[in-house]
Amino acid sequence: MQPHVNEGTVSVHLARFLLEAVRRSGTSLGRFARLPDLDPEVLRDDLSRISSPTALVLWEQLTLTEPASAIGALITHHAPIGTFGIWDYLLTTGGNLVETIERAVAYLECIGDPAGEKLQTTEDGPHFTIRHTTGPWAPDVVEAIDIFALATFLTRARAATRRPVVPLRVTFTHRAPHQHRHLVEFFGTRTIEFNSPSNSLTLLDEDVRAPLPKAQPGLEKILMRHADLTLATSRPVLQWRDRFRATLIAALHEDTASLDHVAQRLAMSPRTLQRRLGDLGTNWREEIEAVRQEHTMDLLRTTDLPLQSIAARVGYSDVRALRRAVRRWEGRPPHALRQPTARSR
Template sequence: MVSVSNDGRGESQGLFETTDNVLLPVSVMRHAVAAGLEPDRLARESGLPSWTITGNEEYRVHSAQYLRTWEVVERGLDDANVAVRIAERYVVGQVGLYDYLFKTAPSLGAGLALCGPFVGAISTNFRFEPGPETEREVSFEVSMINGDGRGRDLAMQWALAAIFTRSRLVTEAPVNPVRVAFRQRAPRNHDGLVEVFGTNDIEFDAPVDRIAILKADLELPLSTADAQLAAILQRHAATQPVPPPRATTWLDHLAAVISSALDDDSATVDRVAARMFMSRRSLQRRLAENGTSWRTELDRVRRNRFEEAAAERPLTRLEQAGLLGYKDRRSARRAVQRWGN
């Protein structure tokens, strides 16, 4: 599997850098092209090679490029409901292996159960996990490792809506959620979301992105079930990339990114924000929401690195400076002295 950067060259994944199968941005761009937008311009403004519109499933793009595609298409079409419209036109197979894993399952519940373990077939940026359940219903939580802003909002609208538009194509009864929750702010008008989900129970500014489904609906058989093909596809899907290990909190995620940046001398707020697919302003806002600051978190990571390394053996001043990402030994010495007080 190859990932591509803005210039189309192969690029390896780093810590917490995530990629999406090229079929995801392609499904967005094809809708825009059908509506009259020019494909080369779409690809260029999204930071994608022009040939990605062909939708070769062997290629992956950085998650920031996929989210950027949503922003470019929404602006180009001047349509705040673009995610809903694309979800309504869902065709089983448009995201390749991930769709076929779902459609060959024996029931809706079995298909949804595959979405989490094999999400790597389509993205290392998304997680699909079981949430709270009651005697009557079960919920699933969809989360995104990297992403912020309008691109994230639209991608999540599409991801949650596509669960149901796809399900309705392969079940023998209509499938609607009991309720839907979005982390994003409420839009001025969300009639389009009500229509695509088939429920008025849509919450915004929620702590997580979540859908709830009746347990009875999980028993619905899929008209496309194929046990033999399912076994073959699942063996293949097991070879696909997997999402990075889950951090306990967002601050843990940030700490891991900062630590990695210290290793290659790029631990500045702008570069770390870019690694997390966020703007500097968004990163600082999230820090403030967590009651901390960039300087505080950078110092915390440096101190943890020093204490772990020093517990194994004494470090020279030069080694301290290198470990902590300082240009000179005096800065490292002052930091170590401060931590010791």
């Protein structure tokens, strides 16, 4: 397997799943039509790789639609085996769960962004633990992705073993919600700990070592060869300008939107980045202003997020800076741009 050849992208299977989850939430998909890597032709190609910032836009919409519902776990009810392509079969085909989970971790790139997602497995006596971390995005988006990752492993473990596997313990780095009934129902245990050092799912040895009922010796090698071929022939959709914009959007989410940092993410010097932008008739300041404006207007017109939250999401230090920027762009204050339809969602 070639590691990290698809940095900054996720599989088209994951993108299709997230887009469908957004559609099921009742949100119009029209606002996503402007995103070049969500074009229907792109989504029909199993070798397409979708930019991580585009995937984050979809995650953000899901958290805005269902802000207190443990959406990361709930959407997995609509993800039967095969939803995530070859990765699903790597995770459910083999001698036992120890083998399949470790293989799925090694081939994380088949579903997610190898630069943004990290998975680790450990064994401690009779316990087998999976740990997950993602990038420093907006807190509610990070929480949804962390829950989704652990929930996906559990649904696949249950499908592979054909048993109602119940974890010994589930932990999250996030603070406890006002109620976590949905999480208790999904994971099947009340032993869910918050404010923990890691996001983890701990399974019992008797579950992870039990022979899988449909094991077919040798099939996993065929699947691994297919996964290698898929990764080697996959195609990131975005061209250079779009990749730059996607990287800049991600940096704004991470609060690291400096010229040096973005240039480093694009594997070039700051001077080369400035020259490339100049060749396109633009510059760093104009690009960062354009991205902030586009994202701000989108959030103001389609969500009820407080101004403080919007300011943080688009990289402004406080609400006053956001208000000044909106007046500069639109000649009106932020509240004048909010639409009644956003409040009624």
